[in-house]
Structure formats: C-alpha cells, structure tokens
Amino acid sequence: MAGFDATTYGERFADVYDDWYHDVTDTGSCVDAVVALAHRSAGAGNMSSVLELGVGTGRLAIPLAEAGASVTGLDASHAMLDALAAKPGGDGVRTVLGDMVDPPLGPDATFDVVLVAYNTLFNLVGEGQQERCLRRSAELLAPGGAVVIEAFVPATDAASGDSVTTRQVTADRVVLSVNRTDADGRLAMGQYIDISEQGIRLRPWQIRWATPSDLDAMATSAGLVLDERWADWDRSPFTSDAPAHISVYRKRP
Ligand SMILES: C[S@@+](CC[C@H](N)C(=O)[O-])C[C@H]1O[C@@H](n2cnc3c(N)ncnc32)[C@H](O)[C@@H]1O
Known part of the structure; x- marks a missing residue:
C-alpha cells in the first residue's frame, strides 16, 4: 500500500487498539503456555526471558511480566510503546523501538522465547521479510529456547x-x-x-498471509524445526480444520 511503512499500523491504531482487540485471544492461556515454554528453556530456579516482536500496547507482554518473566517488547511504533508504558504494569516491560525484520538487539541478547503473536508476522509484506524475521529470531534464542508464532490459517478458497x-x-x-x-x-x-x-x-x-506449511518451510531455512503445533493457547491439538495455529519452533540441533 503506497505510503505505508513499518510504523503506520501502530501509529494509526494505538488509540483504539485495546478497545477493539483486548479480548481477541485468551490472554491467561497464552501467558501460561509461554511461561511454561520459557521456564523449560531457562531451567529451574532461573528467571526466564521473553522477547515479544510487535508488542503493541502490551496486551500479552504486561501479564507475561506480571507472571514473573523478564519481558522485552519490540515495536516499530512510538504510539504503541507509549500506550504500553502508560498502562498499569507497563513499567515491568523493557521496550525497544525498532523493526522486527531486524531487531536492533546486540549479539549478547538472548531469550528463552521469541513470541510473535496474533498474526503479527503477517504484517511483514515485503519480499523475504518474514524469512528474515524468523532467521533473526532464531539467532536471538538461548540454548533450548523457542520461537512461538500465532497466526490464522488462510482459507484455501480466498478470492481476490x-x-x-x-x-x-x-x-x-x-x-x-x-x-x-x-x-x-x-x-x-x-x-x-x-x-x-x-x-x-x-x-x-x-x-501477507502464509499457510502453516509455508511457515514451516521458512522456519527450516532459518535453522528452526517445528516442535509443537496447537490450535489454541490452551494447547489443544492442531487439526486440519482449525482456524488458527500456535507453532513452537526450536533451533535445529
Ligand atoms: C496486530 S498488533 C499485535 C500487538 C500485540 N502483539 C498483541 O498481540 O496484542 C501488531 C503490532 O506489530 C507492530 N508492527 C507492525 N509491523 C512491525 C515491524 N515491521 N516491526 C516492529 N513492529 C511492527 C505494530 O505497530 C503493532 O503494534
């Protein structure tokens, strides 16, 4: 779309985002699932770390931080990060302004979970951008960590x-x-x-949408392999008629 860049969505939706989208997914189940994955990677007794790409207003990041994880939220939009910071618990999330295609995080930054929730990977419409984001996410994983993608399953009969x-x-x-x-x-x-x-x-x-198998192929070329796929944050098994999926990728050994 002419005139649209990485900041546009956030800048134009930040004022209505929580009103329109606060209940699009089950936040409690998401937090439980992500914290369990992060704890598994961090090991008993260690604080687990989560990076959320396209963190928005912190719909998920704030409750993740309140559940005890060390949470970093990256977004291209100042307005989204300002809305996050203004919310109760917002000061519990470290925020980074930047493009998720190539997160501006140093070589020493690693995370137990890199989370890309609620179709946010599909916001990357440029050629190769989703692949690049997955490759950088893989680089940011701690040993045993996971990249977690939540996305809708595209209709096979989508019409122009x-x-x-x-x-x-x-x-x-x-x-x-x-x-x-x-x-x-x-x-x-x-x-x-x-x-x-x-x-x-x-x-x-x-x-730009991608099917679950498209994502698996992109993940493979990013050095990741599918470990688990759920139909929802309650970790129910993924089935062929599920409208959405949560895919857990780990680094290929
Ligand atoms: C659909 S919202 C999801 C927000 C949050 N993850 C949630 O689940 O409520 C997508 C977010 O991604 C951000 N975003 C879009 N493109 C981005 C990019 N290239 N780099 C960083 N953030 C981006 C938007 O500003 C917006 O905050």
Missing part, C-alpha cells in the same frame, strides 16, 4: 476482490471497513474509516 463492511454504527460514530484482497499474491490490505463528529481517522493495515 474488494469489499466494504461496517464495523460500528452508532449515533455518534461510523467505522467502515474497506478491504482489498489479492489472493494470488497472498496479500490483503484495507482501511478502517473512522467517522465521528470530530472528523475522519484513517486506520490502514496490510498483511
């Missing part, structure tokens, strides 16, 4: 085209959702057009 729907209609506000899909390119983009008496706010987004 445009659509307009409504997200919200009240007496004082209309939010229109304008969507464009390029099924061959595995690209989708859109705008939430947020209209109120105060004016119009454009909230653009874009994604």
Whole structure:
C-alpha cells in the first residue's frame, strides 16, 4: 500500500487498539503456555526471558511480566510503546523501538522465547521479510529456547476482490471497513474509516498471509524445526480444520 511503512499500523491504531482487540485471544492461556515454554528453556530456579516482536500496547507482554518473566517488547511504533508504558504494569516491560525484520538487539541478547503473536508476522509484506524475521529470531534464542508464532490459517478458497463492511454504527460514530484482497499474491490490505463528529481517522493495515506449511518451510531455512503445533493457547491439538495455529519452533540441533 503506497505510503505505508513499518510504523503506520501502530501509529494509526494505538488509540483504539485495546478497545477493539483486548479480548481477541485468551490472554491467561497464552501467558501460561509461554511461561511454561520459557521456564523449560531457562531451567529451574532461573528467571526466564521473553522477547515479544510487535508488542503493541502490551496486551500479552504486561501479564507475561506480571507472571514473573523478564519481558522485552519490540515495536516499530512510538504510539504503541507509549500506550504500553502508560498502562498499569507497563513499567515491568523493557521496550525497544525498532523493526522486527531486524531487531536492533546486540549479539549478547538472548531469550528463552521469541513470541510473535496474533498474526503479527503477517504484517511483514515485503519480499523475504518474514524469512528474515524468523532467521533473526532464531539467532536471538538461548540454548533450548523457542520461537512461538500465532497466526490464522488462510482459507484455501480466498478470492481476490474488494469489499466494504461496517464495523460500528452508532449515533455518534461510523467505522467502515474497506478491504482489498489479492489472493494470488497472498496479500490483503484495507482501511478502517473512522467517522465521528470530530472528523475522519484513517486506520490502514496490510498483511501477507502464509499457510502453516509455508511457515514451516521458512522456519527450516532459518535453522528452526517445528516442535509443537496447537490450535489454541490452551494447547489443544492442531487439526486440519482449525482456524488458527500456535507453532513452537526450536533451533535445529
Ligand atoms: C496486530 S498488533 C499485535 C500487538 C500485540 N502483539 C498483541 O498481540 O496484542 C501488531 C503490532 O506489530 C507492530 N508492527 C507492525 N509491523 C512491525 C515491524 N515491521 N516491526 C516492529 N513492529 C511492527 C505494530 O505497530 C503493532 O503494534
């Protein structure tokens, strides 16, 4: 999308993110699953460390820190990191401003879990960016650590085209959702057009989707191997009709 860069999504959604997306997944189960993985890597008695790429407002990172992990959250958007810092518990998360394609973390920084939640890997639409992010994530793993990706499973019959729907209609506000899909390119983009008496706010987004087996192939070339795949954060087994997956990758021995 012309005019869209790594900062755009966060800058345009930070003010509504918690209102619109606070309950998109089960935070408690996510925290339990990620903490269990991180503890397994860190070993008994050691503090475990988690890096969340595209941390946003800390929907997951803050409760992860409250559960006892040492949490670093990276995001390209100042507005998202400001929203995180302003929340109760936000000061428990170390934040880093940067692009998740190549996180600006030194060679000595390693983590028990690198978490890329809620389809955030798909925000990388440039050629090779998802692969690069996975390669850098693998480099940032402590021995025994895991890269954990949460993503939707793309429909096999996705069709190209445009659509307009409504997200919200009240007496004082209309939010229109304008969507464009390029099924061959595995690209989708859109705008939430947020209209109120105060004016119009454009909230653009874009994604390049990948199937679970596409992700496995990218992970393989990043030196990772699939260890576990769940259908949800409750760690229920992944099945062919699951709408989403949580994939746990470890470094290839
Ligand atoms: C869908 S939100 C997810 C936020 C959080 N992980 C959650 O689950 O609630 C995606 C986040 O990724 C950030 N983001 C998008 N592209 C990025 C990039 N290239 N580098 C770093 N952060 C990025 C956005 O600013 C936004 O905060």
